[in-house]
Amino acid sequence: EPEVTQTPSHQVTQMGQEVILRCVPISNHLYFYWYRQILGQKVEFLVSFYNNEISEKSEIFDDQFSVERPDGSNFTLKIRSTKLEDSAMYFCASSSDRVGTGELFFGEGSRLTVL
Amino acid sequence: QQPVQSPQAVILREGEDAVINCSSSKALYSVHWYRQKHGEAPVFLMILLKGGEQKGHEKISASFNEKKQQSSLYLTASQLSYSGTYFCGTANTGNQFYFGTGTSLTVIP
Numbered sequence: 600e601p602e603v604t605q606t607p608s609h610q611v612t613q614m615g616q617e618v619i620l621r622c623v624p625i626s627n628h629l630y631f632y633w634y635r636q637i638l639g640q641k642v643e644f645l646v647s648f649y650n651n652e653i654s655e656k657s658e659i660f661d662d663q664f665s666v667e668r669p670d671g672s673n674f675t676l677k678i679r680s681t682k683l684e685d686s687a688m689y690f691c692a693s694s695s696d697r698v699g700t701g702e703l704f705f706g707e708g709s710r711l712t713v714l
Numbered sequence: 715q716q717p718v719q720s721p722q723a724v725i726l727r728e729g730e731d732a733v734i735n736c737s738s739s740k741a742l743y744s745v746h747w748y749r750q751k752h753g754e755a756p757v758f759l760m761i762l763l764k765g766g767e768q769k770g771h772e773k774i775s776a777s778f779n780e781k782k783q784q785s786s787l788y789l790t791a792s793q794l795s796y797s798g799t800y801f802c803g804t805a806n807t808g809n810q811f812y813f814g815t816g817t818s819l820t821v822i823p
Contacts, residue, residue: 632811641716642756642801642813655810690755699744699805700763705755 601625605691605706613714615680620709622674622691631674632692632703633666635659642690647698648674681713715740717804717814725820726792734787734817736802745778745785746803748813749796756801756813759787792821 604623612618624631633645646666647654653666663679674693678685688710692703717738724732736745744763748756762778762785773790789796802814 634813641816642750644810644812647810657810698811700761702758702761703746703748703756703803703811704758707755 601704603691603693603704603706605689605709607709608707609710609712611712611714612681614683618678618681618685618711620676620678620689620691620711622676622693622706623672624674624691624693625695625704626672628693628695628704630654630694630696630698631668632694632698633676634690634692635687636690636708637687645676678711681711683713686711686713715810716812717802719800719802719814719817721817722815723818723820725822726789726796728794728821728823729791732789732792732819734789734800734802734819736785736787736804736814738783738804740783740804742778742780742783742785742804744805745776746805746811747776747785747787748801748803749798750801751798789819792819794821794823797821 606621631648634642636642644657646656646660648666665677668674688708690708691706694701694703717736720735726732746761747759750756776787778785797820800817803811805811
């Protein structure tokens with residue numbers, strides 16, 4: 600069964616360092632998303648991506664965040680200068696349909712710990 | 715923009731029923747329901763695309779009242795495996811999809 604894969608599963612970094620989280624969406628999907636979840640809290644929308652550009656982004660997704668699809672298969676989230684409050688689980692998701700019309704398939708998540 | 719869910723938490727005994735509500739301040743064109751087990755990714759349960767639609771998934775079903783901008787998830791004859799956090803998800807415009815505040819459901823023997 601096709602699945603969304605994320606790497607690394609856990610990353611520990613020092614405050615101020617750059618982090619790249621990687622995702623391989625399901626191959627025929629066209630819509631890609633990043634969400635984050637601070638431990639025990641709600642799942643927060645960060646950004647959606649379609650046709651090689653950002654479709655929508657939330658207030659959380661400020662200038663320290665960026666996304667790209669460098670090679671047609673990977674979908675990456677970069678955090679330029681990590682802060683303590685960036686510590687969270689980051690989920691990548693993909694869908695074949697425009698959001699709202701089809702299921703979101705989630706990866707297992709990348710846990711980011713900023714020290 | 716985030717939908718509000720109620721209750722925040724509920725504890726059930728096996729076999730009991732529960733209802734989880736999801737309410738949005740914005741017009742909705744679809745509602746999703748997901749369940750998340752501790753330490754895992756959210757897993758899709760169902761999607762409702764039309765106002766008035768009701769769907770069933772084994773003993774879990776949902777309804778969508780488009781006019782009231784609300785959806786409800788019904789869990790019948792709960793099982794231990796139903797434990798987890800339930801999130802509604804709503805789409806209004808563009809490709810922005812917001813999850814609700816979450817409802818923690820615990821089923822005990």
